[in-house]
Amino acid sequence: MRMEEHRGMELADAAGIRYLTPGNSEFMETSGRMLSVRTGGEMHSPVYVHCSFPHTNQRSFLSIRTAGNKEIGMIRHLDDFPQGTASLIERQMKIRYFTPEITKVIAVSEEFGYSYWEVATTAGLCRFTVRNGSGNVKFAAENRLLITDVDGNRFVIPQVDQLSDKEYRMIEMRM
Amino acid sequence: MLDRNGTKAADLVYWMECDRLPDGGFADSYLILSRESLHIFRSSGISKEKTFSGYAAGRHKDTGKLVQDGSVDWAWERIPLERLEALTIVNLVASGMVVAKEQEERVIGAFTSGHMKQAVRFAQAFDKMKKNEPIEAFEQDEEAHGASCPTCGLIYPEEGRPFCPKCMKRHAVFARLLSFAGKYKLSIFFIVLFMLLNSVTGLVIPYFQGTVLFDQALAGNGAFAGRIGLVIVIILAFRTLSLLFGILFGTIIAKLAAKVAFDLKTAVFTALQRLSLDFFMRRQTGHLMTRVNNDAQELQYFFVDGLSYFIVNAMNIIGITAVLLWMDWRLTLICLLPMPLVLWLVRSAFPKLWRLSWRRHRKVSVLNSIISDSVRGSRVVKAFGKEKVEISRFQRSNNAFSVAEQRFNKLSGTVFPILNFLTQAGGILIWAFGGWYVMQGQMSFGTVLTFVNYMMMLYGPIQFMNNIVGWWSNCMAAAQRIFEIQDAVPDVAERPGAVTLPAMKGDIEVDNVTFGYEPNKPILKQVSLRARPGQMIGIVGHSGAGKSTLVNLVSRLYDVTEGEIRIDGVNVKDLSTASLRRHIGIVSQDVYVFSGSIAENIAYADPDCSVEDILHAAKIANAHDFIEKLPDGYDTEVGTGGYSLSGGEKQRLSIARAVLHNPKVLILDEATASLDTETELYIQQALDSLVKGRTTIAIAHRLSTLRQADYLVVMDKGVVVEAGTHEELMATEGIYRELVRKHDEALRMKGEIIA
Numbered sequence: 019m020r021m022e023e024h025r026g027m028e029l030a031d032a033a034g035i036r037y038l039t040p041g042n043s044e045f046m047e048t049s050g051r052m053l054s055v056r057t058g059g060e061m062h063s064p065v066y067v068h069c070s071f072p073h074t075n076q077r078s079f080l081s082i083r084t085a086g087n088k089e090i091g092m093i094r095h096l097d098d099f100p101q102g103t104a105s106l107i108e109r110q111m112k113i114r115y116f117t118p119e120i121t122k123v124i125a126v127s128e129e130f131g132y133s134y135w136e137v138a139t140t141a142g143l144c145r146f147t148v149r150n151g152s153g154n155v156k157f158a159a160e161n162r163l164l165i166t167d168v169d170g171n172r173f174v175i176p177q178v179d180q181l182s183d184k185e186y187r188m189i190e191m192r193m
Numbered sequence: 194m195l196d197r198n199g200t201k202a203a204d205l206v207y208w209m210e211c212d213r214l215p216d217g218g219f220a221d222s223y224l225i226l227s228r229e230s231l232h233i234f235r236s237s238g239i240s241k242e243k244t245f246s247g248y249a250a251g252r253h254k255d256t257g258k259l260v261q262d263g264s265v266d267w268a269w270e271r272i273p274l275e276r277l278e279a280l281t282i283v284n285l286v287a288s289g290m291v292v293a294k295e296q297e298e299r300v301i302g303a304f305t306s307g308h309m310k311q312a313v314r315f316a317q318a319f320d321k322m323k324k325n326e327p328i329e330a331f332e333q334d335e336e337a338h339g340a341s342c343p344t345c346g347l348i349y350p351e352e353g354r355p356f357c358p359k360c361m362k363r364h365a366v367f368a369r370l371l372s373f374a375g376k377y378k379l380s381i382f383f384i385v386l387f388m389l390l391n392s393v394t395g396l397v398i399p400y401f402q403g404t405v406l407f408d409q410a411l412a413g414n415g416a417f418a419g420r421i422g423l424v425i426v427i428i429l430a431f432r433t434l435s436l437l438f439g440i441l442f443g444t445i446i447a448k449l450a451a452k453v454a455f456d457l458k459t460a461v462f463t464a465l466q467r468l469s470l471d472f473f474m475r476r477q478t479g480h481l482m483t484r485v486n487n488d489a490q491e492l493q494y495f496f497v498d499g500l501s502y503f504i505v506n507a508m509n510i511i512g513i514t515a516v517l518l519w520m521d522w523r524l525t526l527i528c529l530l531p532m533p534l535v536l537w538l539v540r541s542a543f544p545k546l547w548r549l550s551w552r553r554h555r556k557v558s559v560l561n562s563i564i565s566d567s568v569r570g571s572r573v574v575k576a577f578g579k580e581k582v583e584i585s586r587f588q589r590s591n592n593a594f595s596v597a598e599q600r601f602n603k604l605s606g607t608v609f610p611i612l613n614f615l616t617q618a619g620g621i622l623i624w625a626f627g628g629w630y631v632m633q634g635q636m637s638f639g640t641v642l643t644f645v646n647y648m649m650m651l652y653g654p655i656q657f658m659n660n661i662v663g664w665w666s667n668c669m670a671a672a673q674r675i676f677e678i679q680d681a682v683p684d685v686a687e688r689p690g691a692v693t694l695p696a697m698k699g700d701i702e703v704d705n706v707t708f709g710y711e712p713n714k715p716i717l718k719q720v721s722l723r724a725r726p727g728q729m730i731g732i733v734g735h736s737g738a739g740k741s742t743l744v745n746l747v748s749r750l751y752d753v754t755e756g757e758i759r760i761d762g763v764n765v766k767d768l769s770t771a772s773l774r775r776h777i778g779i780v781s782q783d784v785y786v787f788s789g790s791i792a793e794n795i796a797y798a799d800p801d802c803s804v805e806d807i808l809h810a811a812k813i814a815n816a817h818d819f820i821e822k823l824p825d826g827y828d829t830e831v832g833t834g835g836y837s838l839s840g841g842e843k844q845r846l847s848i849a850r851a852v853l854h855n856p857k858v859l860i861l862d863e864a865t866a867s868l869d870t871e872t873e874l875y876i877q878q879a880l881d882s883l884v885k886g887r888t889t890i891a892i893a894h895r896l897s898t899l900r901q902a903d904y905l906v907v908m909d910k911g912v913v914v915e916a917g918t919h920e921e922l923m924a925t926e927g928i929y930r931e932l933v934r935k936h937d938e939a940l941r942m943k944g945e946i947i948a
Contacts, residue, residue: 048297048298048299049297049299050297050298050299050300051215051299051300052292052297052298052299052300063297063298064292064298066283072286085281085283109216112215112216112217113215113216113285113290113300113303114285114286115285115286116213116217116285116286116287116288116303116305117286117287134248140217141213141217141218141219141243142218142219142239142240142241142242142243143241143242143243144242144243144244144245145242145243145244145245145248146244146245146248147245147246147248166287167245168245168246169245169246169305169306169307170287170306170307171245171287171288171305171306171307172286172287187548190548190551190552191548191551193555
């Protein structure tokens with residue numbers, strides 16, 4: 019255990035990742051409703067929030083980056099921040115990871131290498147086309163199915179095991 | 194609506210659609226760029242429905258387009274252009290947004306990824322207007338905005354590719370396949386003819402075996418009374434005839450099969466070779482090989498087995514049913530009694546069976562990938578001592594496969610015997626009712642026997658028809674894939690009337706070139722450089738700086754997005770491919786050695802060259818000595834299954850290839866990157882003799898290789914950041930000096946380690 023800890027410290031030193039905490043950084047919304055952060059005496063605006071684990075853990079290890087993809091720092095847990103700041107950051111995550119969650123599979127039909135999906139999602143009823151094969155319908159994490167349509171739009175079934183038998187039958191052959 | 198707000202249509206420059214809200218959900222808004230200002234129209238409501246491109250418009254009414262709908266309120270905002278500093282497109286995950294900068298940045302629209310191309314053009318139009326550059330007249334191509342099939346209204350699933358899978362299904366695929374078959378009309382005609390003769394002669398037999406043998410010969414009635422020998426001879430004769438016709442169509446089929454497969458494979462392979470590099474980069478090699486092989490095989494089945502058997506089986510079914518009905522319509526109906534039950538079983542059990550088999554297939558691929566992972570990665574597994582983990586990983590998925598296999602087998606083990614029983618039940622019913630008829634004297638025993646025999650002959654064709662749906666769709670999918678390759682338009686195509694340069698001076702101008710493989714992800718940004726005839730230009734920079742991309746553009750493996758590349762003053766897009774390839778040679782880091790002898794490999798560019806040329810080229814490339822040492826010399830077989838060459842040897846082969854090719858423009862793409870220092874020295878000597886008298890563009894990690902370059906270009910993130918001679922660059926405090934410093938340091942460290 020002590021060795022583990024030791025190794026962890028060594029890695030952290032070597033990696034030199036800068037962690038943002040409520041103590042060393044201040045997140046603000048700009049007048050254009052974008053995110054800015056003041057840290058280490060510097061102001062960065064606008065900044066974008068990238069999830070390290072967008073499918074398995076959306077609230078931990080968030081990378082705050084500039085438009086030029088330079089990392090300002092990382093947030094270990096969103097919950098470390100006060101409610102107001104956390105929801106500011108969450109809004110940015112919503113903007114970046116726009117992926118309607120499928121709540122109900124209404125119909126899936128297949129024709130000549132493409133499948134046509136009609137689903138109810140958190141963003142409303144969606145109809146889209148998916149090319150067969152090449153990993154367009156795949157598990158992004160256990161039980162979490164990611165669907166990419168012909169234009170690259172993403173849809174997700176957050177819990178495949180929550181689907182009804184009928185719904186599962188419709189999507190099973192598309193995987 | 195713009196008119197109402199005082200802007201004339203003539204002032205419009207560009208527009209784009211934004212279809213999502215930053216906070217989630219879909220809503221339409223439009224950004225319109227006019228000469229003076231940027232207009233933003235936002236609809237007040239959130240769309241409850243969204244139909245993405247590709248989804249057949251006919252399936253549902255498209256409610257996404259609310260623009261003509263007067264009932265929606267539109268909020269209007271106008272930003273004068275002088276107040277706008279910049280307009281950028283930000284790439285998000287599977288979508289994008291438009292950020293406008295006034296005093297501060299703000300998001301003025303967000304869109305799903307289908308609109309990315311349009312958005313990029315929109316931002317480009319804005320930039321051009323800002324810089325007062327001329328813009329092409331207001332042209333919004335509808336194609337980029339989801340063109341749809343003129344026949345059925347289906348939105349094309351792929352942008353810029355007018356291909357409608359729905360309509361293709363109806364006429365095109367089948368018609369095209371038949372046109373392929375046109376070449377073999379005669380063979381197919383004979384196959385069908387002999388098949389028909391085969392089944393007609395076959396159809397006569399049950400009559401003789403049943404009615405004639407039992408009711409006439411054995412019962413002593415009619416023309417054949419007591420003449421059993423004659424009946425047997427007749428039966429034998431028909432059997433022999435049937436066999437003969439069978440052999441005839443079998444041999445024709447065998448011949449045709451090979452011919453069709455040959456033709457199809459040639460067609461696909463030829464079509465593949467014509468396509469641009471981009472096509473190969475985007476697809477996995479495995480998939481392409483499958484296409485050439487399996488799809489051609491699939492189509493071979495179509496011509497050879499499918500088409501002819503379909504015709505014959507259809508006629509058999511009609512013929513036998515007619516005979517049965519003519520013999521006794523009541524018995525025919527009785528033997529059809531179990532049919533509804535059979536159909537019901539097939540309908541209900543087969544989809545489930547198919548699903549289970551799909552599941553099994555998926556599990557087996559998982560299993561296979563684990564096996565291949567741990568075999569190919571055995572060094573890593575051993576090095577980390579993770580054998581046990583691998584075993585348990587394998588165990589888990591082996592178990593999953595076993596479960597799936599059992600389920601499938603259980604169901605198929607139940608369904609097929611039941612189906613068998615049900616179909617045979619028809620025969621049993623006939624024996625029952627037929628026997629009753631015989632006892633009542635309404636029917637002779639021979640007739641019943643004939644009847645049963647005919648019924649048995651019906652099963653085969655019916656089973657064939659049962660499978661035909663799956664077979665049909667497999668065929669059509671294969672055909673579609675093959676036609677797709679044939680129809681694919683090469684991205685980099687030779688212009689009609691392209692210029693052919695018999696001789697090239699080697700004057701290369703790269704003029705303000707911007708290029709990206711995907712929209713809004715430029716790899717090169719406004720790159721310019723000039724290489725005069727005979728000069729050597731070195732390109733340095735970190736990996737990912739766009740160096741290789743730049744040289745790919747010079748040899749026109751891809752086309753520039755903006756700007757121009759000129760060779761001897763002619764745009765490369767106007768040069769014929771042949772003259773480009775003739776005069777430009779590439780020596781790159783990854784060398785591909787084809788299966789064949791070393792001599793053949795060297796002579797790849799010019800197979801007709803003399804043996805002396807090959808020897809000289811090898812000598813210049815410093816390859817001669819190692820080749821002479823090999824027991825088989827220049828005849829050594831290399832490539833798959835042959836002698837394996839080391840990295841340095843392969844590299845020298847490729848230099849020899851380039852020497853023989855004798856291009857006026859030479860591109861060295863990290864030619865020595867993967868070699869050790871000593872080998873590099875050999876290669877460097879070889880390269881030095883190669884670059885003489887040619888315009889050379891060299892990319893190198895090791896800066897030492899570039900010290901004799903006439904001119905160096907330093908690239909960073911797709912932009913030329915520094916340019917000049919080695920001395921000039923060393924005199925300035927720039928990236929190059931830093932690179933040289935790091936490089937020397939690395940060399941020193943290496944020296945220390947070795948010491």
